[in-house]
């Protein structure tokens with residue numbers, strides 16, 4: 001959901017803080033163009049999930065997310 005440059009968490013509806021066009025909070029953006037083999041027939045889906053909701057979401061995963069430390073990649 002994007003309105004007038006605002007970004008909302010699609011899970012909890014919280015407004016993500018933006019100052020002068022810069023995101024002040026990190027947020028997960030999911031963008032997916034579904035193909036012919038899906039039941040969604042080439043529609044484009046976009047949603048945002050705030051960090052709190054992301055943490056709650058990944059708790060429900062059967063297999064945990066893969067975490068790598070970006071600082072260790074040179």
Ligand SMILES: [Zn+2]
Pocket residue numbers: 009010011012013014049050051052053054
């Ligand atoms: Zn949220």
